[in-house]
Amino acid sequence: MRSVRTALRVLEAVSELQPVGLTELTRQLGLPKTTVHRGLTSLAEDGWLEGDPDDSTRWIVGMKAFIVGSTVSNRGSLRERALPFMHDLSSDVGETIHLMIRDGDQVVLIERVDSPHPVRAIAPLGARAPLHASSNGKAILARLPSDEITHYVQSGLSAVTARTVTRASDMYDELQLTRKRGYAVADEELQEGVVSIAAPILDSNSRPIGSVSISGPKPRMPKSVRPDYGRKVRSTAEQIGGSLPAVFTR
Template identity: 35%
Template sequence: MAGNSRDPGRSVTARALSVLTAFDIDHTRLTLTAIARRAEIPLATAHRLVRELEMWGALERDGDGRYEIGLRLWEIGLLAPVNSRLREIALPYMQELCQSTHDNVHLAVRDGLEVVYVEKLTTPRAVPIISRSGGRLPLHSTGVGKVLLAHAPSAVMHQYCERGLPRYTAYTITEPGRLGRELQTVRSRGFAQANEEMTLGNCSVAVPVHDGGGTVVAALGVVAHSVRAEVSKLVKPLMPAAEGISQRLVEQDRINLDLLSH
C-alpha cells in the first residue's frame, strides 16, 4: 500500500471523495469556495472535480449557484443493503407501530462505535426528538444503541468504554461497570430501556432484529414522553414487529441462497 501512496489515481479518487465529504447535515448547500476549504483541496482542483461530479449527477446546483448532493447519488445510495434490504422490509412494520403507539419509531444499525438511524417515523402527537434517518447518536444513552451494544462482540464494548462515556443528562450511564450490568439485563430480558439518558423528558424502549443466522443486525425502538411512557405497553407491540422483520429477513436470506445455488 505504501508504495502506492504517490499513485496519482489514488489521490484523484480520494480528492473526488473528499468533495463529497465536505457535505454533512449542517452543510447541505455549499459554494465552490466552501467545498474547497472543507475538502482541503486547491480551488482549481475543486472546480474540476465538482464539474465532473456535477456532470455525473453526484452534485447539483441550486438556484443560487451553490452545490448540493445530487439525485443520482441519492439513488445509488439507496442500493445499500441498509436501505434496499433492511429498511424496505421494516417500513410496513414501522408504520403499524407508529400508528398503534402514536410515538416516534426508530430502526437503527451499529456502525463501529455509533448508532446509525436507518429510518424514523413520527406522528403529530409524538414527542420531538433529535434523530433523523442517516443521523448518528451514541450507543450507551439510547434504547436502540443499548440493544446494538449488548449484542456486539465484547471487543466493541471495551473499545467503546475506553473512549469514555459522555454524559448527556443527569441520568446518562457514565460508569462502564454499570453499563456492563445494564447490557446484561438487555440480553436477558430481550429489550433495552433508556430513561431520559439522551434527552430529558424522553424515554426509549428497543428490541433486537435478527437475520437468518441469528445475528442481531438492527434495533427497533420507540421513543415516548417519559411521563406518559409505560415500558410494558411499549414493549408489547415492539416484540411482534421485530419478530416480523426478522422473519422476513430470514426468508430473504433463504431466497438469496437459493439464487446463488442455481
Template identity: 45%
Template sequence: MESVKTALRVLEAVVESQLIGVSELARRLQEPKTTIQRCLTTLHDAGYVRPVDGTRRRWAVTNRLLLLSKSADPEPRLREIALPVMRWLRDETRETIHLMVPEGGEVVLIDRLDSPQPVRTVRQLGAHAPLHVASNGKAALAAMEEAEREAYIRNPLVSWTKRTITDADRLRQEVAKVRELGYAVSFGELDPEVHAVAAAILNSEGKPIATMSISCPASRLPVELIPKYGALVSKAAAEISRSLKSANAEVSQAAA
C-alpha cells in the first residue's frame, strides 16, 4: 500500500511540474532516488508518464492521464456544457480561462483555454491550490454552506505569497464581499505576478460543483477593470449552472 501511495505522490509531482528530474522529485518528496526511479518506471509501463527526449533524466505526463481526467467530470456533462461558454469568455477578454473543481480543501484545474496573447498565464491541468489562496477557491468558499466554510477557515491558513490572506477574520470579510459581489478576486495571492477573477458554478441544490476564472498577468487586470471582468465571469458561470440544471432535469425525466 505504501508503494502505491508513493507512486501516486510521484505522479502528482510530475503533473504539477511537467518536466522534472529524478533528483528534484527525490528532494521534493523526501524519498530515495531508487524509490522514485522505480515508481517512474511503473508509471511509465502503465502509460501515465514518459521520459523526455528519449532519456530518463526528465519526465512528463502522457495524454493518457489527460484523457482519463476528461472522462471523470465531477458533474455529468460539465466540460461539454462549459466549453462553449469558456470560448465565449476567452474571446471577450482575450485572457486565459480556467475551469476548476473544489476537492478536499483545494480547487483542482480540470480544463483551460489559453489566451491568444503571447504573454499569458500557464498552469498545468491537475494543478491545485488551497481554497483561501486562489480566486477560484474563494468563489467556492463563498458558495459553500456556512458550517462547511467555517470548518475550513478554522484550519491554519498557509501563505503562498506575501498577499495571501492568512487571518481567519479577514478571510471571512473577503468571503462576505464575494457573496455580495458574486465573484472573487485574487491579486497576486496564488502567484505574485497573476491577477484573477472567478465565479462559482452551482448544481440544482445551490452547491458549488465547479468554478471558472479569468486569469492574466497582473499588468492586464488593474483594479478599475475588475467590475467588468467580474460581471463577465459571473454571467458565464450562471449560464453553465442553468445549462447543467436543465441537462440533469432532462436526464431525470427520461429515466422516469
C-alpha cells in the first residue's frame, strides 16, 4: 500500500505542477529521488503520465488519467463542458456529434449526441479508431508537434477501409490542409458509407486535448456542405476549448 500511496502522491503533484521535472518533484514531495523516479516510471508505463512533448525531461498527466477523468461526471469534465455545444451543433446540422480524445495512437469516443434521423452514424461509447483513419484523429494529429507527427506517420499507416490514407506523402498533405483550414475530413476512411468532419479542441497553449466531429451517411454529407460544416464544427471546438477550466491546460 505504501507504493500505491507514493504513486498517487506523485500523480497528484504532476497534475498540479505540470510540466514538471524530477528534481522539482523530489523537492516538492520530500521523498528520495530514486523513489520519485520509480513512481514516475511506473505511472508512465501504465499511461497515467507521459513526457512533455516540448521537453522530454519534464512530465505531464497522461491520456489514461484524462480518459478516467473525462468519463467521471463532474463539473470540470470535458464531457460536461462540451455537451451543450454538441447539442447545439447537432440541432443545427441534424447529424451525430462525436467527442473524442487521444489515447496513444488512437482516439477514444467519450461522448456523443445522436442524429434524429433513423439512418445515422452509430458508434458506441469507448469505440476506438487509429489517428490517421478518422476525422477526429486527424484533427488531433495535425496539431501535434512535428516530431510526433513524423514518428506516427513513419511507423506505418494501416488501412481500415479501401479509402483510408496509407501513403505517408498523402497523409502529410492531408495534415497540412487540416491545420490550414482548421478541420479534418474522413470520407469513408474509417467506415464505409460514412463521412465525418472534425476540429481539434485546444488548450490555452494550443495543444490538442480532444476533438469534436459531425458524422453522417455520405448522401447527407456531400462535398457541397463540407466547408460550411467544417466552419461550424471548428467554431464548436473553439467554444468548447474556451469554456474549459485551467486544469485542462497542459
